Structure formats: structure tokens, C-alpha cells
Amino acid sequence: MSEFTPIPVPSGRKDIDGKIYVVDAKGGLQPVETVKPQDLLEDETVRKIIGYALALSGQIARFKEHTFEDLSDFEALLAQEYDAKKGGAKGNKTFMSHDGLMKVQVSVADYIDFGPQLQIAKELVDECLNEWAADAGPELRSVVTRAFNTDKEGKINRSEIFMLLRLDIGDPRWVKAMSAIRDAMRVVGSKTYVRCYHRETHDGPWQPITIDLAKV
Numbered sequence: 001m002s003e004f005t006p007i008p009v010p011s012g013r014k015d016i017d018g019k020i021y022v023v024d025a026k027g028g029l030q031p032v033e034t035v036k037p038q039d040l041l042e043d044e045t046v047r048k049i050i051g052y053a054l055a056l057s058g059q060i061a062r063f064k065e066h067t068f069e070d071l072s073d074f075e076a077l078l079a080q081e082y083d084a085k086k087g088g089a090k091g092n093k094t095f096m097s098h099d100g101l102m103k104v105q106v107s108v109a110d111y112i113d114f115g116p117q118l119q120i121a122k123e124l125v126d127e128c129l130n131e132w133a134a135d136a137g138p139e140l141r142s143v144v145t146r147a148f149n150t151d152k153e154g155k156i157n158r159s160e161i162f163m164l165l166r167l168d169i170g171d172p173r174w175v176k177a178m179s180a181i182r183d184a185m186r187v188v189g190s191k192t193y194v195r196c197y198h199r200e201t202h203d204g205p206w207q208p209i210t211i212d213l214a215k216v
Contacts, residue, residue, distance in 0.1 A: 006051030007058070012043060060211060067194050071095065071106065100202055105195045110187045114156055117184035122148050124177035125164075140167075 014021045014029060021029035022040070032040070074095070095104040125144055147160035165178055196209040 004052075004055055004059070006048070007054040009047050009051045009054070012047065063211075064194065067104070068192075071104070071194075101200070102198045103196075103206070105197070107193050107195070108190050109193065111189040111191070112158060112185055113188045114161070114181075114184040115186055117180040118148075118156065121177040121180035121184065124173045124180065128169075128171055128174050128177070143167075 012023050013032065014023065016029070020032040022032050022035050022043075024030050092107045093105070095106075097103065125148075129141060129144065143160060143163055146157055147164050149157065161181060165181060169175075197206040198209060199206050
């Protein structure tokens with residue numbers, strides 16, 4: 001971990017009248033000599049890692065900021081020269097190196113939430129399932145249950161809702177329920193992502209340049 005300088009983190013120790021104390025998990029002070037050596041070593045190890053993690057997080061944040069600035073500057077030049085912007089209406093675009101071996105992709109993902117029409121859709125779907133009874137297999141009932149159940153944060157399972165929309169069911173009430181779901185959809189925000197890729201040869205596969213710690 002010597003390739004870059006870590007950010008200093010608090011030592012978790014206090015010097016009171018020449019005596020060293022260690023701050024415990026409750027915010028109290030414990031004489032350092034009463035703490036097990038392995039606990040002190042664990043504490044030092046964690047603080048060392050956190051120092052590097054904070055430094056790396058700062059570098060990534062600065063990299064993201066500079067990346068958007070550089071791309072924005074480039075697009076400003078394009079707009080000035082051609083009076084046009086690069087990419088689609090939603091901001092999705094790809095920037096390529098001249099040799100075709102490197103590219104930077106910018107994509108915009110919408111955050112979708114659901115309005116009160118979703119409750120009407122659920123009532124219509126439940127009405128269908130109750131009437132179909134035995135004809136509604138456990139798989140369909142399971143999809144419906146997962147779709148309308150909320151997760152731990154109280155959010156609707158979007159992927160399961162979209163799965164319902166892909167089902168080809170001709171019952172008028174089901175069709176009306178799917179229409180209500182579509183009407184319930186609303187974009188409540190968006191987030192822009194930058195992904196970098198490279199490849200060794202012109203016919204080779206694109207390899208993502210991984211920045212996510214969990215995927216390195």
C-alpha cells in the first residue's frame with residue numbers, strides 16, 4: 001500500500017497527564033495497558049486500511065470530476081464548431097480513441113417511482129388471480145407477490161413489475177392493470193455513469209477498466 005499517501009486518521013488514543021488511554025466503542029477511555037495486544041494490532045490495521053481507503057476514494061472522486069470536465073470541454077468545442085452536441089437526447093454517448101482501442105461511455109439512468117395508479121393495478125391483478133384460481137399457476141402468483149411487495153426500504157420491486165409488463169395475458173382486466181402500471185411510472189431523478197474500456201486488438205473483446213473495489 002505504498003503507491004500513494006494515505007490520509008491521516010485519528011489514532012483513537014488520548015494522552016491525559018502523561019498516561020495513554022484508548023477510546024472504546026462506547027466513547028469511554030480505557031488505559032492502553034489494559035487492552036489486549038491483538039485488539040491494539042487490529043485497531044492499527046483498520047486505521048491503516050481506512051487511511052488508504054479515504055485517499056483512494058478522494059482520488060476516484062477527483063477522477064470523476066476531471067472526467068466530466070474534460071468531456072464537457074470537448075463537447076463545448078464540438079458545439080462551437082458544429083453547433084451540435086454529441087450523443088442522444090438522454091445524454092448517452094461514446095468517445096473513442098483514434099486507434100479504436102479505447103473508449104469512454106457516458107450513460108444516463110433514470111430513477112423510476114410509481115404513483116397511486118399502482119394500487120389500482122394491484123387490485124385488478126388480484127381480481128384476475130382470484131377468478132382464475134387453479135388456472136393461475138404458482139409461478140405467476142409468485143411473480144405478482146414479489147412485484148407488489150416492498151423491500152426493506154419500502155420500495156416496490158421494479159424488476160418484478162417490469163416482468164409483469166412482459167407477460168402476454170389477454171384478460172381485459174389484466175390489460176387495464178398493465179396500463180395502470182405504465183401510467184403509474186414516473187421519472188423522479190437520474191444519474192450519469194462513466195465507464196471506460198480498452199482492448200488489445202481491433203477485433204478483440206472490450207475489457208472494462210474496473211474501478212469498483214468489489215470487482216477488482
